[in-house]
Amino acid sequence: MDEELAWEVKHEAARRESRQAALVKARFYWKKDGQVVRSAEFTQSELEVECERLSEAGRDITQFALALLALTRSSAERENVALNGVDQRRRA
Numbered sequence: 001m002d003e004e005l006a007w008e009v010k011h012e013a014a015r016r017e018s019r020q021a022a023l024v025k026a027r028f029y030w031k032k033d034g035q036v037v038r039s040a041e042f043t044q045s046e047l048e049v050e051c052e053r054l055s056e057a058g059r060d061i062t063q064f065a066l067a068l069l070a071l072t073r074s075s076a077e078r079e080n081v082a083l084n085g086v087d088q089r090r091r092a
Contacts, residue, residue: 005028007067024071
């Protein structure tokens with residue numbers, strides 16, 4: 001039986017009515033023999049807690065830590081773009 005853990009960073013669409021900034025989440029997929037058997041998504045803070053929980057249990061957190069780094073970077077880039085956009089509109 002072939003087991004695999006895959007993940008990706010996704011941006012949720014912002015809600016128009018609340019003008020809430022889009023959330024960035026890491027989505028994990030557990031696959032066996034090429035079929036997804038489980039999936040989960042985490043915000044940055046949820047993923048930090050999951051990394052700590054897995055680490056305390058003695059589990060390998062490599063993929064979770066990599067996803068956390070990607071999530072953090074993606075969130076920072078998105079925030080920077082949003083801030084730059086605000087600054088540019090104020091100058092115009």
